[in-house]
Amino acid sequence: MMLLTIIAPPTMEEEIIDWLLIQPNISGFTSQAANGHGRGHVMSLVEQVTGRRHQITFWIELEKKMADAIITELKQAFSGSGLHYWLLPMAESGSI
Numbered sequence: 001m002m003l004l005t006i007i008a009p010p011t012m013e014e015e016i017i018d019w020l021l022i023q024p025n026i027s028g029f030t031s032q033a034a035n036g037h038g039r040g041h042v043m044s045l046v047e048q049v050t051g052r053r054h055q056i057t058f059w060i061e062l063e064k065k066m067a068d069a070i071i072t073e074l075k076q077a078f079s080g081s082g083l084h085y086w087l088l089p090m091a092e093s094g095s096i
Contacts, residue, residue: 002067006058007084013056029060
């Protein structure tokens with residue numbers, strides 16, 4: 001299993017949620033408000049002063065093949081939007 005993380009600007013939150021909800025191979029996901037820090041982010045003057053950029057983080061647990069397909073579709077659907085993602089292997093997952 002893989003954990004796909006997507007980082008999006010808050011203005012795209014609803015659009016990303018809607019897109020994820022219609023994906024037939026995604027049974028669920030988690031989202032949370034987050035802050036980005038550092039020089040790797042394009043920031044407004046206010047964000048530069050406060051040292052943080054507001055973002056939305058999405059986490060999706062998927063099989064590797066499905067994660068690759070979702071990333072390909074994300075690139076097509078949101079080209080140039082500034083989304084950032086990473087894909088990590090999961091050692092274990094379950095419900096208690």
